[in-house]
Amino acid sequence: AQSVAQPEDQVNVAEGNPLTVKCTYSVSGNPYLFWYVQYPNRGLQFLLKYITGDNLVKGSYGFEAEFNKSQTSFHLKKPSALVSDSALYFCAVRFNTNAGKSTFGDGTTLTVKP
Amino acid sequence: GAGVSQSPRYKVAKRGQDVALRCDPISGHVSLFWYQQALGQGPEFLTYFQNEAQLDKSGLPSDRFFAERPEGSVSTLKIQRTQQEDSAVYLCASSLGATPYEQYFGPGTRLTVT
Numbered sequence: 001a002q003s004v005a006q007p008e009d010q011v012n013v014a015e016g017n018p019l020t021v022k023c024t025y026s027v028s029g030n031p032y033l034f035w036y037v038q039y040p041n042r043g044l045q046f047l048l049k050y051i052t053g054d055n056l057v058k059g060s061y062g063f064e065a066e067f068n069k070s071q072t073s074f075h076l077k078k079p080s081a082l083v084s085d086s087a088l089y090f091c092a093v094r095f096n097t098n099a100g101k102s103t104f105g106d107g108t109t110l111t112v113k114p
Numbered sequence: 115g116a117g118v119s120q121s122p123r124y125k126v127a128k129r130g131q132d133v134a135l136r137c138d139p140i141s142g143h144v145s146l147f148w149y150q151q152a153l154g155q156g157p158e159f160l161t162y163f164q165n166e167a168q169l170d171k172s173g174l175p176s177d178r179f180f181a182e183r184p185e186g187s188v189s190t191l192k193i194q195r196t197q198q199e200d201s202a203v204y205l206c207a208s209s210l211g212a213t214p215y216e217q218y219f220g221p222g223t224r225l226t227v228t
Contacts, residue, residue, distance in 0.1 A: 107154075
């Protein structure tokens with residue numbers, strides 16, 4: 001069965017510092033990996049995805065993520081955090097053997113302090 | 115353009131009542147997904163449609179849960195004889211297709227069963 005782990009419930013960083021939000025997944029076929037963000041009182045919004053090709057993918061709002069097959073990880077990163085990046089972040093995995101089903105992690109709350 | 119909309123946004127039901135939750139996907143989106151999100155957790159997959167065909171309903175927790183998308187556009191999630199454990203936020207998402215497309219989420223319906 002496919003699964004996703006976000007090992008940190010909470011990440012705190014100072015504005016201007018780099019941030020990392022971690023995600024690992026279970027191995028079963030070729031994964032498609034996604035990051036979504038949820039701002040208060042708003043629906044989940046797509047940030048970026050890895051399908052194939054370059055392991056470093058870039059997405060919205062300056063975020064990027066690196067797919068590491070050997071470590072089965074897909075950590076979300078940003079070189080310089082903004083206060084407005086404070087939100088709840090979800091990692092999701094889908095496998096090409098089960099096209100419709102996405103499995104989400106439990107989310108990581110990112111707080112960026114001025 | 116218009117995003118995914120869901121109605122009602124909030125629903126309070128007495129235990130044993132039936133409820134119907136509606137999802138209007140983005141126009142032209144072939145795939146539609148339903149998720150259940152409990153407090154403090156990530157979305158849990160319920161079911162998936164490709165046009166009007168329900169291709170995966172493996173996540174529906176019991177036969178009290180039923181989803182349909184008769185014309186390949188609007189979808190309804192019905193819960194019969196609601197129980198307290200059904201209390202959650204129900205999210206609908208749509209996408210251009212299944213893999214590898216990202217999903218666009220609605221704001222959710224918060225169901226409280228008393």
